[in-house]
Amino acid sequence: xxxxxQNSPSLSVQEGRISILNCDYTNSMFDYFLWxxxxxxxxxxxxxxxxxxxxxxxxGRFTVFLNKSAKHLSLHIVPSQPGDxxxxxxxxxxxxxxxxxTFGTGTRLTIIP
Amino acid sequence: EAEVxxxxxYKITEKSQAVAFWCDPISGHATLYWYRQILGxxxxxxxxxxxxxxxxxxxLPKDRFSAERLKGVDSTLxxxxxxxxxxxxxxxxxxxxxxxxxxxxxFGEGSWLTVV
Numbered sequence: 001x002x003x004x005x006q007n008s009p010s011l012s013v014q015e016g017r018i019s020i021l022n023c024d025y026t027n028s029m030f031d032y033f034l035w036x037x038x039x040x041x042x043x044x045x046x047x048x049x050x051x052x053x054x055x056x057x058x059x060g061r062f063t064v065f066l067n068k069s070a071k072h073l074s075l076h077i078v079p080s081q082p083g084d085x086x087x088x089x090x091x092x093x094x095x096x097x098x099x100x101x102t103f104g105t106g107t108r109l110t111i112i113p
Numbered sequence: 114e115a116e117v118x119x120x121x122x123y124k125i126t127e128k129s130q131a132v133a134f135w136c137d138p139i140s141g142h143a144t145l146y147w148y149r150q151i152l153g154x155x156x157x158x159x160x161x162x163x164x165x166x167x168x169x170x171x172x173l174p175k176d177r178f179s180a181e182r183l184k185g186v187d188s189t190l191x192x193x194x195x196x197x198x199x200x201x202x203x204x205x206x207x208x209x210x211x212x213x214x215x216x217x218x219x220f221g222e223g224s225w226l227t228v229v
């Protein structure tokens with residue numbers, strides 16, 4: 001039972017353009033959502049998060065949008081840079097009261113120079 | 114910058130052998146997590162500690178996996194006997210006590226396990 005879903009395993013975007021990564025969730029108890037970035041052979045690093053009381057959070061080139069009614073969130077990266085090439089994981093928490101993160105399966109983003 | 118330390122980084126073991134992974138969280142972090150990431154999937158929580166106590170081990174295969182954090186600082190994850198399906202990256206993470214969520218959870222670089 002995959003509670004957090006990233007339906008696109010991979011995405012290629014031209015350098016300088018916008019990258020949009022999508023994530024859907026099924027558990028209505030989730031109230032906090034995060035994006036992590038992961039390079040090969042390294043652990044995930046926190047990128048940006050959003051609370052369920054908001055619908056948008058922005059940090060530099062990264063913006064996360066949350067649509068609670070659709071149980072959907074997206075990460076926008078603009079402009080995309082070669083160093084953004086990595087696997088991006090969507091994660092959610094809040095349904096168990098112990099900060100447990102439930103991760104999606106990841107989307108591999110490749111930025112084409 | 115403080116980091117979560119893990120060892121070994123890479124381990125190859127034969128099926129039915131025992132294997133252990135060690136994690137040293139960021140100093141002062143009360144919460145410690147072990148996640149498993151199988152290739153092509155997202156990390157899955159195996160066990161969560163609050164100090165020396167287990168908070169959540171619902172996804173830990175207890176017939177072969179064990180985890181301990183005896184003094185509430187570093188932690189060991191053991192697999193005995195290892196099976197081919199255990200091949201994965203084992204990630205340790207830590208966070209301060211009272212973390213609301215997410216952005217103060219720090220991951221180590223992971224330990225790659227290959228079972229042959």
